[in-house]
Amino acid sequence: MTLRPVELSLPQTGTLQITWNDGSVRHYSFQELREHCPCASCREIRRNPPESSLLPILSEGETTPLKIDSMDPVGNYAYSIGFSDGHDTGIYQITLLLELGRPVS
Numbered sequence: 001m002t003l004r005p006v007e008l009s010l011p012q013t014g015t016l017q018i019t020w021n022d023g024s025v026r027h028y029s030f031q032e033l034r035e036h037c038p039c040a041s042c043r044e045i046r047r048n049p050p051e052s053s054l055l056p057i058l059s060e061g062e063t064t065p066l067k068i069d070s071m072d073p074v075g076n077y078a079y080s081i082g083f084s085d086g087h088d089t090g091i092y093q094i095t096l097l098l099e100l101g102r103p104v105s
Contacts, residue, residue, distance in 0.1 A: 001022060001093065002089075003019070003020050003021060003022060004020065004021045004076075004094065004099060005018045005019065005020060005021075005022065005079075005094070005097075006019050006021050007019040008071060010068070011027075013065075014030050014031070014065070014066070014067075015027050015028065015030070016026065016028045016033065016068060016071075017028055017104070018097065018101070021096075022076060025103070025104040026097075026098075026101035026102065026103055026104065027101055027102055027104055028048075028097070028100055028101040029073070029081070030052045031066055032101070033068075033081060033092070033099060033100065034083055034085070034087065035097055036086075036100055037048055037087065037089075037090035037092075038090050038091060038092060038093070038096060039087075039089040039090040041089065042087075042090065047074070061078060064084065065084075066083060066084055066085060067083070067084040068081055068082070068083060068084075069082045069083060069084055070082035070088070077093055077094055078091045078092055078093045078094060079091070079092050079094075079097070080092075085097075085105055091097050
C-alpha cells in the first residue's frame with residue numbers, strides 16, 4: 001500500500017497533524033517543518049551557514065510565532081507549505097513527511 005495523507009488538521013498551537021491512509025497519525029511542529037524545508041535556498045543555507053559574529057536582522061514575520069498559512073497538494077507526491085515568515089518555496093514530498101514528525105499512539 002502506498003501511504004497517502006487522508007486528513008490534515010491543526011489540533012494545537014504550533015502543530016500540524018496528518019492522518020495517513022493506513023490509520024497512523026503523525027504530529028509535526030511548525031518549526032520542525034520550517035527547519036527541514038527542502039527548497040534549494042534552505043538546503044544551501046544548511047550546507048553553508050553564514051559566518052558572522054553580528055546579530056542577524058530579523059524581518060517582522062520572523063519575530064512572531066511561526067504558523068502555517070497554506071498547505072497545498074503538488075501532484076500526488078508532495079505538499080507546498082507557506083509559512084507566516086513569508087517562506088513558501090518548499091515542496092515537501094510525502095516520503096519526507098513520513099520521516100519527520102512523531103507518531104501519535
